Amino acid sequence: MSTFSIFITLILIVCFLLILVVMVQNPKGGGLSSSFGGGGQQLGGVQKTTDFLDRSTWILATLLLVLILLSNFGLDTGNTPVAGESKLIDAATEQTIPETIPEVIPEEIPESPADSPLE
Numbered sequence: 001m002s003t004f005s006i007f008i009t010l011i012l013i014v015c016f017l018l019i020l021v022v023m024v025q026n027p028k029g030g031g032l033s034s035s036f037g038g039g040g041q042q043l044g045g046v047q048k049t050t051d052f053l054d055r056s057t058w059i060l061a062t063l064l065l066v067l068i069l070l071s072n073f074g075l076d077t078g079n080t081p082v083a084g085e086s087k088l089i090d091a092a093t094e095q096t097i098p099e100t101i102p103e104v105i106p107e108e109i110p111e112s113p114a115d116s117p118l119e
Contacts, residue, residue: 003074011067018060025053 002076004071004076005074007067007071007074011064011071014060014064014067018057018064021053021056021060025050025057
């Protein structure tokens with residue numbers, strides 16, 4: 001199993017956990033914490049439920065971004081190109097000889113009036 005596959009697996013697990021944590025939360029302040037005892041005034045550990053969900057959302061989101069950035073190191077870029085793999089690289093390595101234009105030497109070149117001596 002390659003390093004990139006390990007990163008992809010970890011990213012998928014974190015995404016799944018992040019989806020679960022966000023789905024448990026209620027946008028109107030209810031969610032999991034409201035099922036334990038009430039709306040705005042909560043006692044003891046029930047108040048901590050919303051703090052835990054908020055904190056876990058931020059931690060999972062940060063972990064997801066870090067894993068995505070680190071997964072770049074797991075890519076196998078292969079800096080040495082294989083022959084026939086890329087048409088652009090193969091075309092750049094071919095030697096192309098430009099056609100030469102035959103030089104035409106004119107018999108007489110007319111002199112410009114500025115070049116002619118004054119009489």
